[in-house]
Amino acid sequence: MVTDWKATALAKRQAILDSIPERWRLPKIPSVEEQKDVTGSYIQQFLESKEIDITETDAVGIAEKVAAGEWSAVDVTQAFCHRASLAHQLVNCLHETFFDAAIADAKALDAHYAEHKKTKGPLHGVPVSLKDQFHVKDVETTMGYVGWIGTHEGKSGDPKYKTYESEMVRELRDLGAILYCKTSVPHTLMAGETVNNIIGYTWNPKDRFLCSGGSSGGEGALIGLKGSPVGLGTDIGGSIRIPAAFNGLYGIRPSVGRMPYEGMANSMDGQNSVLSVVGPLGTTARSLKLVVKSILSQEPWRHDPNVVEIPWRDSQEKEVWDTVDGSTGQLTFGLMKTDNIVNPQPPVARALQMVVRAVEKAGHKVISWESPAHTDGLTATLKTWTLDGGRDIHDSFALSGESIADQIKIAYGDVAKEEKTASFIAKNNVALRQWKKQYMDAWNATVSTTGTGRPIDAIIAPLAPYPAARPKKYKWYGYSVFVNGLDYTSVVVPVTIADKNVDKYEDDYRPINDQDKECYEDYDAEMYDGAHVAVQLIGRRFQEEKMLALAEYMGQILKSGKA
Incomplete structure (x- = not known):
């Protein structure tokens, strides 16, 4: 029987708050009008100086301090549990806490x-x-669904409930990581905003008028408030990269088969045309490298049948740094200014210009890049999200009878639709393959224009047309989704902060179509002022080491003032 889902959701929401120790409760949560930005000095006022030192150190620094005996694991853990508790109260970013464990x-x-x-x-x-999405022993996994509360992925009485752990969880424990919380997602996972009936809406800590991104929005918000030094999200259409960009973080979308996904909860399990991948978000590029390299040291291909046996390759990193040092020529990048469907809003356009200036001042080359058959590739990729007519997600909603967020209705409506046939899926898979070949050929052809004797090293592109979307206004996924269709490696690099005095449309700007007009009309320079702005660097398949090195280098030259 369908229970009173509102009461169930409320009880779960209260249980999350109740799990926060009384000494870490805030006496008052300011309204967004009172306090738009709750990062930096605002959240620091509730922390002791040592807690600030610990939580504002990146994952690599923490590992070094603990290894040197300067910090204990207990002190580090308590500091992050405290800051995560504050973060949740300010922006609604946690689904589960297990601080005592x-x-x-x-x-x-x-x-x-x-x-x-x-x-x-x-x-x-x-x-x-x-x-x-990760299963952790003695901890619930709801994935934002009210109907999953008290069950294992919606199955009542399943012996795996709170007894089962995902493969990567086991590996993280073996590596010495401390697991302490699970973060919020939009129910279904299929949205660039994080909203569900359990915790409500997850806000952007830098600008609480805006969203934190999705579907790993809780990760983005938590790490943005430094309630975590590094976390793991998933990405089927931008779900790692969007929260990373919107929260001023680094985040990598690896290629399918590089990192273990075995044993994780998911939507549309069994849809294999465009697969979700798991990857880290963090405050520095080197933190992402630490996590990816550490996980690969566990030889996950021995435990997950979908992981390809590719150990960490120092040679890819070395190639980048040798080029940066000038011993092997220069780096070359393709610049994707627009997808010619929706143009980037002014802060994002400025971030692209800043990156180009930094790259060129550092002695490297940027050429124009037009994404080949972009609309065809997007269409084929987006079709994979509804091959089952939305049956999987609507079945999960039906468990409780809960309402569906408007952000989800955009793609899935109120009820499931007809499932696609095997012939339809096969035809779409052929279209995807042909588009991938077209893209590969276009990339290879850049060897004639780079002047280095090799194709471009990466594409510089927007991740979204917005610095961070306003609630219910994330309408265009064209910049993130095409990367998933290609299965390319992509890493987000934070660039700047939106500035209402600078980031304005030209007076004579004319939208290129109705979709671009909507994006143009939704822009609010005042509301976006102070928000994070980022770009993505896109590399080819299985170039995780190279892309992380490029991201680290890009961060260095941006900070050096070359932009």
Whole structure:
């Protein structure tokens, strides 16, 4: 029987708040009008100086401090549990907390260090947050569905309920990571905003008029408030990259088969035309490298049948840094200013210009890039999201009878539609393959214009037309989704902050179509003022090491003032 879903959701929402220790509760949550930006000095006022030092150190720095015996795993864990608690109260970013279990794990790690005088692994004592798709023992997984509360992925009485752990969770534990919370998602996972009936809406901590992104929006908001140094999200249409961009973070979308997805909850499980991937978000590019390299050291291809046996390759990194040093020529980039469907809003357009200036001042080359058959590729990719007519997600909604967020109705409506035939799926898969070949050929052809004797190293592109979307106004996914269709590696690099005095449309701007007109009319320079702005660097398949090195380098030259 369908229960009173509103009461069930309310009880769960209250349970999340109740899990926060009384000493970490805020006496008052300011309205957005009172406090638009809750990052930096605002959240710091509730923390002790050592907690600030710990939580504002990146994952690599934390690992080094713990390994040197300067910080204990317990001190680090308690600091992040505290800051995560504050973050949730300010922006609604958590689905689950398991702080006591985390502190117990930290004590065990400290005992190991005291006994053996060395760390358990490269992530020893590093807190890692998880998107609420990961199964963790003794912790619920709802993925934002009211009907999943008290069940294992919607199945009542399933023996896996709170007893089962995802493969990557096991690997993270073996590496010495501290797991302590799971973060919010939009129910279904299929939206660039994070909203569900359990926790409500997850706001952008830098600008609480705006969204935190989706579907790994809780990760983006939590890490943006430094309630986590690094976390893991998933991406089928931009769900790692969007929250990373909107929250001033680095985030990588690896190619399918590079990182283990085994044992995670998901929507549309079994849809194999365009697969979701798992990857990290963090405050620095080197933090992402630490996580990816550490996970690969566990040889996940021995435990997940879909992981390709590709250990971490230092040679790809070396190639980038040798080029940067000038010993092997220069880097070359393709610049995708627009997809010619929806133009970037002024802050994003300015960020692209800043990146180009920084790259050229550093002695590298940028050429124009027109994404080949962009509309055809987008169409084929987007079709994969509704091959089952939305049956999977509507079945999950039916478990409780809960209402469906407007952001989800855009693609899935109120009821499931007719499922596509095998012939339809096969035809669409052929279209995807042909488009991938067309894109590959166009990329290869750049060898004639780079002047280096090799094709471009990466594409510089918007991740979304917005710095961070306004609620219910994330309408265009064309810049993120095409990367998933190609299965290319992409990493987000934070660039700047929106400025209402600079980021304006030209007086004679004329939208190129109705979709662009909607984006143009939705722009509000005042509301966006102060929001994070980012770009993505797109590389070819399985170029994770190279793209992380390029992202780190890009961050360096942007900070050096070359922009």
